[in-house]
Amino acid sequence: MNTKTDAVRERVDATRVDQVTETGLKNETRVAPPIIPIRSLGEHHREQILSHLLELDEHDRYLRFGFIAKDEHIARYVEGLNFEFDEVFGVTNRKLALIAVAHLAYSPDDRRRNCAEFGVSVAKGARGRGYGARLFERAAMDARNNGVSLMFIHALSENSAMLGIARKAGAVLERHGSETEAYLRLPPASLNSHMTEIVEDHYAQLDYRLKAQSKQFHNMLAAIKALHHSWPMGGTKRPD
């Protein structure tokens, strides 16, 4: 859903926060999920994030933002991303294109410093591989390590994939007709959660560098191939 909208933020009032049960992150006791390199994105990824979101079809835009966001809405949303304050995570394919993006919006309100809102999108062709769930877990870890005790998601009630991810992670769901709020209580940060985040960051950086080198290598091979085909004998016989 659209992150950081005032309307949504307003709904996370103290009363409701207190009503959430102490479920904590189930992740702590779960079997290790598949390793998916997730990078923290920055200013220079803005254009790629925009391309990723513009690729979403009408229905996905509806699920992600709560309305059928037009290209200009998406452009405004991406322009408004504050990488200093919020956290944006991404998963890239071998060609380094962003195939999944998650936005963790920290509350700018001092009284709600312990809350953060999560929103995510995964490219159609990359769904069902666990990216959505892993991004959720990655964001929860970041939130936890930054002193947040409650992560929430505002989703349409029909969004069974998103709500399934939240429920499985231990979130409490509150349905209000066509919309549902999911609240995930986070345990306090620990040495383990800080170390895990550092290791995951390093792993993602390494993965990115390897993909970049591989891409460079393939580009070089393609250039050599093109050169070869442009030789006079049509690539069948090399000149002396």
Ligand SMILES: CC(C)(COP(=O)(O)OP(=O)(O)OC[C@H]1O[C@@H](n2cnc3c(N)ncnc32)[C@H](O)[C@@H]1OP(=O)(O)O)[C@@H](O)C(=O)NCCC(=O)NCCS
């Ligand atoms: C929601 C979304 C992010 C899920 O991404 P994903 O990478 O496919 O999710 P995962 O592969 O991690 O799957 C998570 C779980 O949802 C289940 N799932 C996937 N698609 C589903 C669907 N259409 N209906 C029900 N469950 C579904 C998976 O089986 C999996 O469950 P499991 O862990 O028990 O196997 C993706 O569908 C999406 O981008 N949708 C459009 C935007 C959106 O809805 N964003 C969320 C609003 S904030």
